[in-house]
Amino acid sequence: MATIELLAKICDETPKLSQDKVNRRSIFGLVNEFQNDDAAFLDVGHIFRRTATTVERTMGGTSGAIYAIFLNAVANSLTDQAQALANPSTSTNLPNLIRASLQRGLHELCHYTPAHIGHRTLMHALIPFVEAYTARASLRDAVLEARKGAETTRQMAAALGRASYVGRDRLFDEEGGIPDPGALGVVSILKGVEAVLGE
Template identity: 30%
Template sequence: MEQSFTNEDGLSVVVKVIETIKSNREYLSEVDSVGGDGDHGINMSKGFTMAEKEIENQGQINMSEGFKIISGVLVNKIGGSMGPLYGSFFRGLSVASRKQAAITKEVFGAMLEKAYQNIAMLTEAKIGDKTLMDVLIPAVETYQAQESASSFEECLEEMQRAAKAGLESTKQMAAKVGRASRIGDRSLGHQDAGATSCYLILEALAEGTKNLL
């Protein structure tokens, strides 16, 4: 099994992320209907569909450029709270990989770290607050903990397990930040919408990457 893929081939990972969000449009909005406005899936799908069209119009681009396009669309055309957060996330993936012709497990780890750092600059949310950070932080930390001793694929699989566990954990939490905090304990028993979309994005990143290894 290969331990890297080219930045050019990595455009398929970008496509995988876009397709995943679009296909989960109704699911994300359904999850969001408990503590939010019920439009998370609509807004996310709208943004990723717009990015998809822009990418198709660009011709030959690589993974880093694809993530940069997603970032720009989410920040400039979607807005709300998720636009800037996920825009910063994808900007991080792009910046950390744009000078790399080959994407190794170390480069991927740097991409995750930069994406996390970008979001952390915009929110004070931490583990236990019932947000996307309940998925992102354990996923990134788990990947990094595996990096020195495991294969690229093993790192991804452990990251996926941690992300899934993080998502499940939000069901046991009362929302403390964001719109869902308005209903407090009534959000118990329901997973967070932002955590759900974060899980789907990380899952798509991992599966798309494994398809290239």
């Protein structure tokens, strides 16, 4: 499947993102970026790199910076390990390469942000996903871990991010609390990826 077709399907499978003006702008930016003539021939490292650049340019805010740092770190790792993938004498395959790169990306991201489990941010979904997937869980199970992580933020006081400025009563008075929107955004993206790759 061509890169632009894959991206368009992921966007279709990511309903939450289409509700938000900033994220909608990022999606359109990604679609435009991958409509270039060379998009179908990009390797996975370049796909992560272009995605990071587009998100950084179009999303803005702390979430945009976190996504950009993470995706760039993943892209760097994929590029560094590309020779291992091309060498038939090694046992490295693409899923293992992606697992290692996601782990490296998360490790590098944690050097740039104090956000971690317990702070009620998008990291509540990203960290469980990366940890589960790199521990060889299936993509589906790793996405479920991300969802569980997002759900744990329902009754959690925000220590960082925009939610830390919102009154606790507004976060906790509906349906047992509202999960962190950033964490739900990560889950939405991952569910879109899972839906497309699972076909």
